[in-house]
Amino acid sequence: xxxxxxxxxxxxxxxxxxxxxxxxxxxxxxxxxxxxxxxxxxxxxxxxxxxxxxxxxxxxxxxxxxxxxxxxxxxxxxxxxxxxxxxxxxxxxxxxxxxxxxxxxxxxxxxxxxxxxxxxxxxxxxxxxxxxxxxxxxxxxxxxxxxxxxxxxxxxxxxxxxxxxxxxxxxxxxxxxxxxxxxxxxxxxxxxxxxxxxxxxxxxxxxxxxxxxxxxxxxxxxxxxxxxxxxxxxxx
Numbered sequence: 474x475x476x477x478x479x480x481x482x483x484x485x486x487x488x489x490x491x492x493x494x495x496x497x498x499x500x501x502x503x504x505x506x507x508x509x510x511x512x513x514x515x516x517x518x519x520x521x522x523x524x525x526x527x528x529x530x531x532x533x534x535x536x537x538x539x540x541x542x543x544x545x546x547x548x549x550x551x552x553x554x555x556x557x558x559x560x561x562x563x564x565x566x567x568x569x570x571x572x573x574x575x576x577x578x579x580x581x582x583x584x585x586x587x588x589x590x591x592x593x594x595x596x597x598x599x600x601x602x603x604x605x606x607x608x609x610x611x612x613x614x615x616x617x618x619x620x621x622x623x624x625x626x627x628x629x630x631x632x633x634x635x636x637x638x639x640x641x642x643x644x645x646x647x648x649x650x651x652x653x654x655x656x657x658x659x660x661x662x663x664x665x666x667x668x669x670x671x672x673x674x675x676x677x678x679x680x681x682x683x684x685x686x687x688x689x690x691x692x693x694x695x696x697x698x699x700x701x702x703x704x705x706x707x708x709x
Contacts, residue, residue: 510674617673620650624667
């Protein structure tokens with residue numbers, strides 16, 4: 474016995490199968506995005522000039538994003554399925570006449586002052602206690618797997634160089650990774666020369682969980698609203 478289906482029903486079944494396939498592909502892509510690691514690498518060299526390369530790879534290099542800084546120029550490029558494209562190239566900010574080192578220092582100092590004022594405020598201490606443990610947990614999960622450094626440095630005076638050497642020896646991270654720092658007590662000039670290599674991985678699911686955990690706090694949501702209002706007020 475042969476059953477014939479109407480054309481309309483056949484078309485609906487076909488559309489349903491296509492929608493199911495599309496939905497399955499979307500779910501797989503979301504799961505890959507959340508649980509597959511984004512691997513990052515940083516290579517930098519400090520000598521007469523500073524050169525650096527930062528690279529992020531996803532799904533065994535199917536997607537790759539890179540930042541290259543060399544000869545006072547910043548180059549950004551992206552690669553997807555083997556196809557490369559240069560996104561942006563700009564000159565170093567030192568050549569920008571609109572911005573000066575003094576302006577940059579003022580912006581940094583203002584940011585530090587605002588941060589310290591926020592942390593020291595009694596009303597925000599509970600908020601800081603809520604954020605810090607979660608931030609440390611996140612840092613442990615996204616911390617680099619490899620850090621290799623080899624550099625020479627001097628602060629121009631033996632006593633200052635010695636103080637910095639002592640401070641470096643007190644940093645726990647120095648003993649967790651392959652970090653080598655060689656102080657120069659004879660040089661009368663300040664300098665830093667060397668290389669650094671960092672690599673690790675980040676899972677988006679950890680960042681998402683951290684963000685959701687913060688947004689659950691009512692105080693944090695209020696702070697975000699205040700920041701948005703202040704930005705809207707400046708624009709207006």
